[in-house]
Amino acid sequence: MGLVQLLKSQFLCHLIICYVFLVSGLIINLLQLCTLPLWLVSKQAARRINTKLGYCISSQMVAALEWWSGTECTLYTDPKSYRLYGNENAIVVLNHSFEIDFLCGWTFCERFGVLGSSKVLAKKELSYVPVIGWMWYFLEIVFCKRKWEEDRKTVAQSLQNLQDYPENFWFLLYCEGTRFTPKKHQISMQVAESKGLPKLKHHLLPRTKGFWVTVQNLRGTVAAVYDSTLNFRNNETPTLLGVLSGKKYHADLYVRRIPLEQIPEHEVECAAWLHKLYQEKDGFQEHYNQTGRYPGPIMTPPRRPWDLLNWLFWACLLLYPLCLLLARLISSGSMLTILASVALCSAASVGVRWMIGQTEIDRGSGYGNKEVPLKSN
Numbered sequence: 271m272g273l274v275q276l277l278k279s280q281f282l283c284h285l286i287i288c289y290v291f292l293v294s295g296l297i298i299n300l301l302q303l304c305t306l307p308l309w310l311v312s313k314q315a316a317r318r319i320n321t322k323l324g325y326c327i328s329s330q331m332v333a334a335l336e337w338w339s340g341t342e343c344t345l346y347t348d349p350k351s352y353r354l355y356g357n358e359n360a361i362v363v364l365n366h367s368f369e370i371d372f373l374c375g376w377t378f379c380e381r382f383g384v385l386g387s388s389k390v391l392a393k394k395e396l397s398y399v400p401v402i403g404w405m406w407y408f409l410e411i412v413f414c415k416r417k418w419e420e421d422r423k424t425v426a427q428s429l430q431n432l433q434d435y436p437e438n439f440w441f442l443l444y445c446e447g448t449r450f451t452p453k454k455h456q457i458s459m460q461v462a463e464s465k466g467l468p469k470l471k472h473h474l475l476p477r478t479k480g481f482w483v484t485v486q487n488l489r490g491t492v493a494a495v496y497d498s499t500l501n502f503r504n505n506e507t508p509t510l511l512g513v514l515s516g517k518k519y520h521a522d523l524y525v526r527r528i529p530l531e532q533i534p535e536h537e538v539e540c541a542a543w544l545h546k547l548y549q550e551k552d553g554f555q556e557h558y559n560q561t562g563r564y565p566g567p568i569m570t571p572p573r574r575p576w577d578l579l580n581w582l583f584w585a586c587l588l589l590y591p592l593c594l595l596l597a598r599l600i601s602s603g604s605m606l607t608i609l610a611s612v613a614l615c616s617a618a619s620v621g622v623r624w625m626i627g628q629t630e631i632d633r634g635s636g637y638g639n640k641e642v643p644l645k646s647n
């Protein structure tokens with residue numbers, strides 16, 4: 271292990287990164303709260319400010335992936351579509367098999383200049399996660415309870431609010447609805463069988479209602495669907511803890527741009543279209559597993575310095591007072607104050623560890639895990 275790698279694996283480094291993320295994140299959440307009165311005066315100004323504030327948080331995680339772990343993200347796509355990325359609104363459909371797939375998605379958002387305004391259809395539970403979840407309220411992220419009876423109205427309403435969004439955005443949709451596990455796969459294939467649909471080898475059966483409602487409500491607002499398939503080389507199983515430890519991964523993303531006009535308007539036809547898309551995606555995965563690459567040319571946009579500069583800014587701002595505080599604490603000699611500070615740091619570490627836990631598949635939800643009574647077609 272080289273010296274740099276040894277340094278990256280040190281717990282103290284992880285503590286520093288997490289401290290900067292947590293404290294800056296809470297400060298930014300507070301600033302976001304202060305923009306509330308502005309929404310009444312100028313909604314568009316408030317939205318623009320919030321995209322910048324949101325960028326200050328999410329780009330720290332992107333910086334950890336790009337600059338700290340040095341993970342390589344390669345993009346396979348055709349050059350004609352490439353020119354449009356970042357210059358139009360789009361719905362991104364992505365496979366959901368990896369703990370850091372959202373982070374790789376964010377990396378591409380960063381490289382195409384849409385990180386601050388990026389959106390997702392996220393499970394409601396994530397809205398309670400400090401920093402990220404709280405930031406999402408102000409970025410008008412669409413939350414769902416994964417209960418269609420309740421979601422059908424709220425999701426449609428939140429999507430309609432995006433119709434006059436002042437900046438280009440990508441709206442991410444994990445149609446599988448949950449992370450891939452062998453058990454969830456087996457159950458969803460039973461559902462596929464009961465519906466007379468072909469089996470998928472590498473994906474869960476997509477949930478079609480969220481896709482349909484998104485396409486319907488964003489018609490006229492977004493120009494295309496970016497069908498995206500992500501994989502990691504050499505069967506890597508990347509984790510956020512791995513990224514924090516400076517582990518380098520190799521992500522390959524295959525993106526096809528599909529103009530929105532090609533997607534059927536009627537719910538049943540739209541659902542059938544999505545099932546066909548997932549069968550194609552399954553084929554791309556299989557092709558990747560066999561050849562180690564996707565079809566088409568590589569058009570990888572380079573990393574930009576802004577995420578790193580943002581992190582350095584917050585690190586300088588927050589580490590200096592921390593060092594002063596530590597020096598005062600030690601020189602004070604008060605055992606009680608020292609113990610209280612250690613307890614506070616431990617609580618913060620446990621908090622961040624819990625946040626990281628939200629990304630771990632082993633601690634994932636039971637959604638899609640329950641056998642459903644099957645009605646045969």
Ligand SMILES: CC/C=C\C/C=C\C/C=C\C/C=C\C/C=C\C/C=C\CCC(=O)SCCNC(=O)CCNC(=O)[C@H](O)C(C)(C)COP(=O)(O)OP(=O)(O)OC[C@H]1O[C@@H](n2cnc3c(N)ncnc32)[C@H](O)[C@@H]1OP(=O)(O)O
Pocket residue numbers: 355362364372373374375376378379388389390391392393396414415416417418419421440441442443444445446447448457458461474475476477478479480481496498525638639642
């Ligand atoms: C150039 C570069 C391009 C790309 C770069 C890539 C990406 C960057 C883009 C943006 C980045 C932005 C942000 C990223 C940051 C962070 C994101 C992190 C995480 C958030 C993600 C999540 O939280 S995922 C979970 C939430 N999302 C979803 O669930 C979406 C999909 N779900 C749906 O659409 C659902 O339909 C629903 C949620 C709207 C409603 O769910 P519900 O369960 O109530 O209803 P369903 O209709 O789905 O279920 C009933 C029907 O399903 C059948 N069924 C039953 N069991 C199963 C099963 N196991 N599998 C499949 N189907 C099943 C059942 O039979 C019913 O069938 P019907 O025929 O009656 O419909």
Ligand SMILES: CCCCCCCCCCCCCCCC(=O)OC[C@@H](O)COP(=O)(O)O
Pocket residue numbers: 287288291330331334369372393396399402444447448449622625626628629633634635636637
């Ligand atoms: C700079 C680094 C600092 C690191 C510490 C911060 C970590 C906070 C990360 C919280 C981000 C939350 C995003 C989680 C995304 C995710 O993957 O959600 C899972 C859902 O799709 C589906 O859930 P499930 O049904 O459980 O599979």
